[in-house]
Amino acid sequence: MPNLLFICSRNQWRSPTAASLFRNTDGVKVRSAGTSSKARKKVSNSDLNWADLIFVMEKKHKNQLQAKFSESLQDKPIHVLGIPDEYRYMDEELIDLLNATVTPFLL
Numbered sequence: 001m002p003n004l005l006f007i008c009s010r011n012q013w014r015s016p017t018a019a020s021l022f023r024n025t026d027g028v029k030v031r032s033a034g035t036s037s038k039a040r041k042k043v044s045n046s047d048l049n050w051a052d053l054i055f056v057m058e059k060k061h062k063n064q065l066q067a068k069f070s071e072s073l074q075d076k077p078i079h080v081l082g083i084p085d086e087y088r089y090m091d092e093e094l095i096d097l098l099n100a101t102v103t104p105f106l107l
Contacts, residue, residue, distance in 0.1 A: 003052045004022060004051065004053050004055065006019050006031070006034065006057075007018065007035060007051070007055065008057040009036045009063050011034030011040040013091075014085065015034065015057065015093075017094050017095065017098065018030075019032040022102065025102060027078050043065070043073045043098075048073060049072055053077055053079065055081055056080055056081065057080075057083045061080075079105065083101070
């Protein structure tokens, strides 16, 4: 059962939407976190060690993770979804983007 970690900046809109969306998918477990010091839940070494697949919303999130957690990221795939910070929680367009970008990794 793969563990999916979704990361955005403040863990407020995008990554919690992704976690909610994929939480009921058979065969996966999900978490969400943020890279900002103001994140609701800040990403930790524990989160990264737990994750089998890491999904970040923007390239800057991948860069931040690599700069701060390089040892925890050894051999961990990080997928940049290219979803900008312009959506609210459970926005229909955000859900469509997440389905289109994440689902191929679950097949």
